Amino acid sequence: MTTEQIERGARARTRQAVLDAAASVWAHDFSASLSTIAERAEVSRSTLHRYFTDRQALVDALLLDSLARLEALDDGTGAPGSAKAMDTLEQYLRAGVAMGDRVIFLFSDPNRFDGNPHWAADEGDDEMRALMDSARTEGSIAPGIPTSWAVSLYYAVLYTAAEVSNQDLPRHVAADLAVQSFRRSVAP
Incomplete structure (x- = not known):
């Protein structure tokens, strides 16, 4: 491995650490400072600023990273028609609960991203409705x-499970309860 590859790997890990710290902190307090995020990421504030020039740059990067992770949830679930739709919904729900901080960051404030060109809150609604x-x-x-x-209920259950798993419930338990709650709420 070359020095350049090692540096790119270290830079990517540092950038990801800052994004993960921002998701964790801002899921609970969107007014938290960049210093708080740097401390959580275990980097200096100047290091944080090498990756993200200002607060808005970090907000935008976290928004894009979180949306990309949500869009990638269906990776590995198989081709359409290979699984029952309810099983696919369950897989998405479990994966979404595992991304708890990012779900809360994205959806806790319906006006947080107003005017942000990267935000299209209802972009995936057609696919969810079809599912x-x-x-x-x-x-x-x-x-x-x-x-x-059904779609609104699904998102409400996902958000609730993400929020509760950040408080006092292990994520796997919150995911199990979310699946149970959704399945029972819509069952024939």
């Missing part, structure tokens, strides 16, 4: 439950 409709067709969602209700 809910597939689950209904398979018989996993009661016919009388509107798709919009």
